[in-house]
Amino acid sequence: MAPKKRNGHVVPAEEPRLPVPVPRKKASEQSGDASQPKVRRGAVERRTRETEVSVVLDLDGEGRARIDTPLPFLNHMLEALAKHSLIDLRIEARGDVEVDPHHLVEDVGLCMGRALVEAVGDRAGMRRYGEASLPFDEALVRCHLDLGGRAAFVYKVEVLAGRIGSFDVELCEVFFQALAIEGRMNLHLVSEYGKNRHHLVEGCFKSFARALEQAVMIDPRRAHDVASTKGMLD
Secondary structure: OOOOOOOOOOOHHHOOOOOOOOOOOOHHHHHOOOOOOOOOEEEEEEEOOOEEEEEEEEOOOOOOEEEEOOOHHHHHHHHHHHHHHOOEEEEEEEEOOOOOOHHHHHHHHHHHHHHHHHHHOOOOOEOOEEEEEEEEOOEEEEEEEEOOOOOEEEEEOOOOOOEEOOEEOHHHHHHHHHHHHHOOOEEEEEEEEOOOHHHHHHHHHHHHHHHHHHHHOEOHHHOOOOOOOOOOOO
């Protein structure tokens, strides 16, 4: 039997049930020195018979992105996500897009979610909640999220079926559902109105990015506390 690998590094025969348990570290263990800020980074690799995906993210970045997938519109959306969330994001992905891009898009979302869980750690000092309403020409999209450790996903984005380049618009929902489940967040995406497919889908990515920027922000008043009366987020 192949040796077990750490979270995110799996092969088909070892594919775990989702979401994958992630071991938590205490704030002191993550920082190594209470006087130094915690390093909030996550790195995940996933290999299956259908895809190979690598994701590295830094929550305290500058919005830099290095995205390499065979889907140009997805690349554009992930670059926008990094830019507007101020998260540094590096993604390399390959897969059987000639069969259907679904597998690749879903696995990128899944790996991003796992990397996010690794990066937030015990969530100490984090604001936890975020929301944003984003106008894009004639379209308006809202995002509300809670990085509270429990997964829930609501998608009420009315967009006509079709493609943007090689990207099926239904894959927007696929991506965010995988991200929400593996990122252990409550994620609600709602379109108020709009007609253009590109505007509505890009509105989802950018409103999510702005909401995520708020949610992962550290509030110095919380010090090492978490934003929960339970005293922990899980």
